[in-house]
Amino acid sequence: MKTADVRVALRSRFCSPEWALFFEVGDATGVQHNRWADAVAINLYPSRGLEIHGFEIKVSRSDWLRELKNPAKSAPVQQFCDRWWVVAPDGVILDGELPPTWGRYEAQASGKLRQVVAAPKLEPNEINRAFVAAMLRRASATDEDLVKAAVSAEIQRLRQADEQRVAKEIDARTRRFKETQEAIAEIEAISGVEISHWGKSEQIGRAVRAVLTSGVLETWGGIEGVKKRAAAILAQCDEALALFPAAEAKADECNT
Structure with missing residues (x-):
């Protein structure tokens, strides 16, 4: 499974109108930037506390082991989050390896997320302007990413349509050529004249x-x-x- 597949699963689970989701969110912008999270989701319903969830995406065992060697690197963004998660395919994380302040989602091949371990409620710090600016920057980049994805999808659709038309034309011409060859062979057999050699x-x-x-x-x-x-x-x-x-x-x- 690729990181892009996990992102698609996150978009499906943390989607509007309840959630606003951003990828690669830093703890600040400019020279104040120190660390970033793979994703941050903000709940937009006051009845649910407007919670902020942070995510680390791990698609390989080696990537997860590197994270375990330095779990404190997530602290600059995690400090603003009500809950913190790791999202990984099955087999990446073994039992007993999850830090106590983390929850865990399993990214499935079906494109959905399965909650394996619930993330505990944290005591987050008040968000500051630097963190807000970092999220807004990623919101702008998300719009650009969506436009690029839409353009790429349309180009791919047109390319597939062209390939299908070319394949149909090749098939039709091949069929006509075969029918012509069969007709010539029949005429030659009946007439005794080899048209292709005369x-x-x-x-x-x-x-x-x-x-x-x-x-x-x-x-x-x-x-x-x-x-x-x-x-x-x-x-x-x-x-x-x-x-x-x-x-x-x-x-x-x-x-x-």
Whole structure:
């Protein structure tokens, strides 16, 4: 699980209108800045005490062990919080390792948080202007982050749409090419002419056109018409030959 996944889970759990959530909140701004929390959430309901919750996000065992070596580093922000939490996936934190002033949320693969140990109520210091300025700075950055995330999501959506259109076009052209190849193979098998190896494509085209326009491939009536035209041509040939009796006799003498 990544830090971004844990942030999504925090946004889902600590969301408006009840909560205002900020990430990477320092204890101050400028040169007064000393430490920061991974997240801070402020409850906006007076009936619930307007509590401030601080969070440390740990996504690896090694990261958590580094935190345990120096737990006091969270104090600059924790001093303003009513409750303090660590948020980590299962297996990062072992039993007995949680500091007594901390609560624990388990970040689940489903994108939700499961409370494992309730955070005890602390006695926070009054927040000062420096801490307020740090939260307001992160509020502004959050707006920018949301805009960037929205733009990135739209770019990704458009890219996926383009990829889908290209894939469909490639599939359609591939299918048409395959159908054309199959048709050529069928014509070659029937005609005995290898079209792909015979460069006289114009002659092939003329021959095909002559056959198609002759009516040979049409109905019985079309074929009967071809037969009648052929008979008429033969009759004309006989009439023409009858005009040349001498030539015909001489041809007979030669044949004998």
